[in-house]
Amino acid sequence: NESKLDLDIDWPGVFKHAQSVSKTNPFWNELSGSNPFVHDIAASNRNENNKRLSILKEKPYLFSKISSNRDSLDSSGDELDIDCLLRKTSTRRSGRSKSVSDFLDIVDNQRFNPHKTAPQKTTVSDMTWLQNDREAYKMAWLNHRQLTRSCLDLEAMSQSPGWAQTQATDIHVVCKLNHEGGSVQLPDSDINIHVPVGHVLPGEFQEVGLKAILNPPLSCNNELSSTVSPLIELTLSNLNTSEAIFLEVKVAAQVKSDPLSQVMSDIVCFFSLNKEGPFKKLENCYIYQDTIQVKLTDLSHVMYAVIAIQASRIQPPATNVWDYVHRTVSVGIYGPKYIHPSFTAVFTVFGHNYIPGKLTICDIKKGGKSMPPVVFQLWGKHTFLLEKPQDLNISMISCDPDFQVKMDDQSKNIKKEELKTGEMVRQQFLFSMLGCREMHFFVFLVQIKILKSSQVTQFHVTTPDPAPKLSGIINRPKRLQSRKEIKSAPWLLIPTIKYPKFQDKTLSVNTYGVALKTVLRQNKIDYLLEYFKGDTIALLGEDKVKAIGQTKMKEWYVGVLRRKIGLVHCKNIKVIPKEQAMDTADSELTTRNLVEQIALPFKKLTYIYSVVLSTVSESVYDWRALAEVLGYSHMSLDDLNEAHIDKESERVAHVVKKMKQDCHANKKKRLFLYELIVALLKIDCQGLVARLTQDTIILTSAVKLGKSWRELAEKLARLTKQQIEAYEVPHHGKNGAVALEMMWKPAYDFLYTWAAHYGDGYRDVLQDLQSALDKMKNPVTKQWRELTGALILVNCMEVLRASAFSKMEEE
DSSP: OHHHHHHHSOHHHHOOOHHHHHHHOTTHHHHHTTOTTSSSOSTTTOOTTGGGOOHHHHSGGGGTTOOTTOSSOOTTOTTOOOTTTTSOOOOOOOTTSOOHHHHHHHHOTTOOOOOOOOOSSOOBOOOGGGTTOHHHHHHHHHHHSOOOOOOOSHHHHHHOGGGOOOOOOOOEEEEEEOTTOEEEEOTTSSEEEEEOTTSSOTTOOEEEEEEEESSOOGGGOBTTEEEOSOEEEEEESOOOOSSOEEEEEEOSEEEOSSHHHHHHEEEEEEEESSTTOOOEEOSOEEEETTEEEEEEOSOOSEEEEEEEEEESOOOTTOOSGGGGEEEEEEEEEEEOSSBOSEEEEEEEEESSSOOOSEEEEOOOEETTEEOOOEEEEEEEEEEEEOSSOOOEEEEEEESSTTEEEOGGGSEEEEOHHHHHTOSOEEEEEEEEEOTTOOOOOOEEEEEEEETTSSOEEEEEEEOOOBOTTTTTOSOOOHHHHHTGGGOOOGGGGSOSOOOOOOOOOBOOOOEEEEESSOBOOSSOOTTBOOBOTTOEEEESOSOOEEEEOSSSEEEEEEEEETTEEEEEEGGGEEEEEGGGOOOOGGGOOBHHHHHHHHTGGGGSOOOOHHHHHHHHHHHOOOHHHHHHHTTOTTOOHHHHHHTTOOSHHHHHHHHHHHHHHHHHHTTTTOOHHHHHHHHHHHTTOHHHHHHHHHHHHHHHHHHHHGGGHHHHHHHHHOOOHHHHHHHHGGGOOTTSSOOGGGTHHHHHHHHHHHHHTTTTOHHHHHHHHHHHHHTSSSOGGGTOOHHHHHHHHHHSHHHHHHHHSOHHHHO
């Protein structure tokens, strides 16, 4: 929103009294760069050429290590040495309003900010009315940027650099649409407004505003109703309309498939013209699995809607509405932008699946005193299934011996009554650094235990870096500095994370399919199963994959038959439960065979070795575990000490490099990326595998597409010719055009930017990319099936984890 303010307002036209003030004020240069009330600001700070920069142009060193003969790519991808290609680019902000944290970002040029989600269709933020009304602009600026400093003096600022921030705390979007309509999406969410063609008259406009209020209304949470979305505030500027609008929300629950649940409960939308209610149930709703689309006909300038699960009544054995649904709980871990010697991490439970990137925390205490409200950043998030409201025990454990969690904060409880309200529930955990060691980022473990059962959910979170400019503020005594070389004790070398042990055993399958017809193909197609009528096929989950078959797009299940994994057309089988399956001998498969087969696409995917190496070394925290599954169990710590390797990440990198060398020595039989993915799956690093899968698929797709990426961009993001050309301009050669062998670069620029809008939704990235490629005039996916294989991989992760890793051992 800030960048839009800078680009849309004609600053010289608004403020015309600069010269006299600038001559007499010695602080003019500093003030005019940070205060919008000072005249004639920001004109010199704007860069008119920013719109035409690609991610490769913005970070020119990304390709600095490519030799002149490496401009073209092939499917091996091994020889590319591009250290930072897949990192996210920094968001450009005006010099007009920078916080302390923003200036620290400039100092630390290695920090990358997440991409922000844009609306689905081209929309224009209407700021023109502010040009002639300076007072209106002041109010808009004050409303947008809420003062949320948490440090009141320089000493506090130096000890807590991550808290010195002035940032927008509300997540909202306002877009202007004409009579052609369009879609508006709340950033980083599954909340959309669809405005049809003809909603307003030609020549008129509609300003649509969307805002998510994290705490839903209490009146909608009771024994018969439970909210599964935030409270959505919808604003419209024009009520002279002829068409209704549609609200589409993906919710955090799905009604169970049993007949009782289907009859007794439903996903509904409650609507009101007031934030406090009363709320009424809307009838014009269409529901598909966990997505609801609501038709809004009674329009007003300000409206409020919330999605909920509602039961007509509670029939035993059910005790509340939760018993009728599969309910997922979303968890966000928030903390300061930069870590410091003592900081607070906030564990937050949401009653919906919208996890904002920033969160205002109002109850931080320091030294027994309450601090002003602070804006914390999202460090990590996780979702898990919670069948009913239950008491939870939350604990955080530092995986780095240099940091610890305060003893009183190591374990905290959340009551089930708090979960029933649907509101945010927060617990604070105080971290501190031990001694006077060098500041650095670290990893900690978050464990969520259900007190009345043995269910445990856990995930790892990586902190941000310490403040780059202030990382040396710790006063380290000279006597400790001189002893730095001998301070490492043997216990520091012991890994603090224990990876689960992979078990080679038969897959546990709950659903089967009986073939209704015989399917044998004259031209074999990779990743598609062949079967005879009456065959019993094991289905690895109930999720469907959309992909092209012989000629048409179809929906498929991932199945196993005669020790082969592949897709089976949904219409060709009858789905049956495990109890009804007669002969399942042909559909059995071991976990080892599953891992080896789902990793097959990586034998043909393009990758960048340096990126894979850095990603794995930063994400694996026990070099011994990786070495063992790669077949280097004989490798000892002495071998690494001889190579003067001290950090765990360097030890992991040493193991990966060793395996790369061995694979290159025997290229005919061994493939580096394939063996690495198999190893990572065997130590249950599924998040890392998902990241590598998405990165390699995007790069390989760009290479395969070539100049056809233009057609894909039109289908995938509705890019105009001017927008497509803007991606190609940074890669023009001397003749003013992009060489054919270089066309993968703008293709990669586009695909990388497009995928960033999905956040952590790697499944959606792969599926939407598959669907868009399949719909092209000459689909590359007819011959290049590795994207289909990647979809099979991500859809098999759950069944692999359930079968290959013992829950008892994890506990």
